[in-house]
Amino acid sequence: MALLLISLSILIISSLLILLFCRSKEISACVFLWSLVAACGFGLWSALSVLCQKAMSLPLTGVDFRVHGTIPLGEFYIGIDALSAFFLLLFFILSLAAGIYGYGYLRDYTGQRNTGVHFALYHLLIIVITLVLVAKNAVLFLVAWEIMTFVSYFLITFYNESESVRKAGYLYLISTHVGVFCLLVMFLIMGAQAGSMNFDQMTATQFPLALAALLFMLAFVGFGIKAGFIPFHIWLPHAHPAAPTHISALLSGVVVKLGIYGLMRVMAIVKDFPLWCGVLLLIMAAISGVGGVLYALGQHEIKKLLAYHSIENIGIITLGLGIGMIGHAYHQETVAFIGYAGALLHTFNHAVFKGLLFLSAGSVIHCTHTGDMDHMGGLFKLLPWTGHLFLIGSLSICGLPLFNGFISEWLVYRALLEGVFHLDVFGIIFSSLAIVALALVGGLAALCFTKAFGVIFLGSNKSSEGHQGKEGRLSNIDIKEGDLMLRGPMILLAAICLWGGLFPANMVYFAFQGTQAITGLQIPFVLKEAVINPLLSATRVLSFGGVIFSVLALVRDFLVLHYPVRLTETWSCGYVKLSHRMQYTASSFARPILKIFRSALVFRVEGKISKEYFPAWTSLKSSVKDVSESLLFRPLFYVIKKFSRKLKWIQSGHTQTYILYVFLFLVILLVWKLI
């Protein structure tokens, strides 16, 4: 705990220092960098020291810090249990990487805005997120949560000169506020039931099942908006592309995960939910997973694509949570433990590989000055570091062996299979459907990243045709790899991806520690062994395969060394006017799959395919409409707007009228009190 407090105080002091020196770009950036490294170091240390405890005493004591009576109804009461520690671990890793990257990214920024303020806000965000994660009091939690929303709003709208960025920021602000409303109600009900706003008392309280269901619904909507479940996800694909890259990484890696954290916290507080809650969660998870990846397939904008993948991964995480809840409702602790552990581990892994993907996508955008994948291509030779790092991220997110995504998806699969073996007919049906959904998600994700990687890095460059030489090299824009400040954080994250995939024991162990905090039960040691051991032997075999494969690849490279390499044009069936735009684009690659799913998506192709032998002019545009955005929320907003226009007369804009309102209100209160 002391370590965490040190880290927090470093952040507070340094953010003040940054604001003090924000006139000088160099000093503020320097303070930012070093304080960030120090604070994250201490933070990581504190998280690890909690996670590494061998036997956890339940409930956790001795690591709390409280200041009585600071806020009305609440107090400044923080403490780290294994669940908080697990999230702190991923949070500090990612904020370290994203912060260093942001330092490198904004160093050669020459615009009007003050980067010092941005850095100070970044520190403030770290502080409030840490508070959200360690708060043991509902009021503190809500206050920190609100501040976090505002701070992240300011960080997202860094490039606020553009209209779309401002709009995305508003959308984020409004939709998360709707969420906060639900959370407020939820915590008030919990507090009323427990007689205290402290999480400890709430945990000790027994909630009746009906109330638990209500609380679950409130938490589901409130935290679901933050987490980006379909159909509450609409803010997500707009906010991610609008934000600067390091902020999108943090947004997708951590802020979205706080929704998951909130759900887990509620599960830890209200232990017993009716069965249908778990089933609902499982269904929504499957919808989010499949929907997210399908929408991602239809995107042309790289950051938007990654944003939709966040929704997909939230779906996978929630599948784990859902099966965990179902297992809990059936009193099958094995299912619950493995499900929760899978969800937790995937949360960590997703934060790492999605951070990596966002950062490398940011490097690509930095070099090409566009986010449109259809204008990229052939960047692998020009940006070898970024290319390989993006590849590692893609392999991880697809859940392929030797990378960390595989381990967590394995755990989720394992939980679902345990569900098939241990539950009754009802449970079996849902677990097997969830397995099918997970498999579908995995396959489509692999397809989507084949598309993303292929269109961005392979082939030849599709932009500004007139300016490139024969091999598709750009000659007018010189594309250069970023320096160590940009590359370093990515390498760190990629290393964690590989470490998590090759030596999974530690992370799985940590995830199990976290599940103890959720369920409040001690995990039998046998179970840990039973889950970890097959995983270890599988990774051992797979890494052996990996070693053989790489040796073979090296041998091949060595043998080919002696043969001359001949570069020729792409084979185009003898077509003479070959151009760089005649390649697979993001749209054409995804079209066959999207066509299959067109009953579930609004997939539109505008323009017509010319049937003449010598087509003179033709245009084609394909797009995937977000169903919940365009069919659910836009009409809803429209109705609300119309309705609120009728109430416009209240807001007259005259100060006198407002004073009158206040006066009338006071009179009403007085009268009410008198009666």
Next chain:
Amino acid sequence: MLKILKTRFKQGCRTILFPKAKAPDLPQRYRGRPIIAGQNGSIDLGKIFFNPDSDIVYSNDYSMATSKREDLVLSQEREMALARALNERMLKIFGRSLKLRQVSAGGCNACELDLNVLNTPVFDLSRFGIQFVASPRHADGIVVTGPVSRNMREALLKTYEAIPEPKLVIALGGCAISGGIFSDSPQASHGLDTIIPVDLFIPGCPPHPLTTLDGLLRLLGRISS
């Protein structure tokens, strides 16, 4: 399917035993290698059309493919030099598996049709490991038919370029060898060997499948004279 199997069974094996045994006798009206004896001057196999109303006398001999362009010119003084096998290194690469890409460069399509006949059960080209493939990237060589019209020239060059080294080029039919009946046209070129190096010339208009097969097998060293 049962019907097909039954027919197959009834018909038995139709594949000719060539080159292990002699090829079946060709009918009298087949016009093969011209008989040079009694003629004056020379005959260029790449330029004649093997038509019945010329004053050339034709034999029944189908083997006519050569490795060099000048070998196609028959004269009193010289024996006909049929195609020779590839060198040791090339044979090692192509001897047992040869994938070819066909380029139809402006001919009348009869050559392609008779090339196609090689894939029928009677000739069964694939038993020699020779196959036609769809992409030059998979091919070891090209078979060019037609006079390489001006519009096809670049496409042909691109195909040639697209084939990985080492590569073979086979000129099939009078058109490809010399421009054939189109040789007067300004649109046609005068022989494939003026554009790219050719390894095998197979004369005929169109060449009989046996002529083609014989040429290919000689090139691969399966038949030696």
